[in-house]
Ligand code: DX5
């Protein structure tokens with residue numbers, strides 16, 4: 001059990017800190033919190049699995065005590081097994097890994113859960129939902145990458161809507177959507193069945209509390225059919 005597992009179909013949103021000002025990270029987190037963020041999405045990149053470098057467990061350990069919200073770690077790294085114990089020690093609430101970056105996915109997901117965090121997989125745009133069929137019993141959420149991982153500020157890939165719909169036919173697990181989410185794309189994703197919205201540049205391009213709230217409300221309206 002945990003935050004994502006207990007959503008019960010509720011639509012929530014959280015900021016991707018990749019788009020935040022890292023010199024004032026906690027302040028930028030509070031701003032999104034003021035806009036109704038329910039979790040903080042923490043993007044770790046290693047310049048191997050993706051062509052960019054961001055932050056790791058040291059920064060997560062500093063951030064976790066600064067916020068009351070669950071910190072959700074998205075590991076875009078090769079061999080995440082080496083880092084997972086450190087992220088667990090840092091106190092993150094959930095960890096998603098890319099199946100392509102892991103040799104023994106079943107084991108890795110088991111380690112995440114045994115460490116007290118929720119376990120997720122992150123599916124790249126062309127990774128088929130069917131590839132995780134046998135991992136479903138070990139999962140607490142599924143992350144659909146709606147851009148190629150590595151950078152913020154890219155455009156939402158429209159085919160990912162059908163992918164969310166396909167996943168909904170396979171499972172009741174909560175679906176997180178990450179990449180190119182803004183007040184226009186959020187309702188498309190939630191109408192298709194996603195309930196966990198991650199947004200980076202759309203939150204931090206303006207006043208974060210205002211932008212975060214707009215995205216969450218748009219997503220909630222998409223889910224209820226009012227947008
Ligand atoms: C993509 C990351 C995302 C990214 C989203 O590599 O996993 O979390 O920061 O950024 P936006 O919302 O700007 O697409």
Ligand code: ZN
Nearest residue numbers: 016043074178
């Ligand atoms: Zn992410």
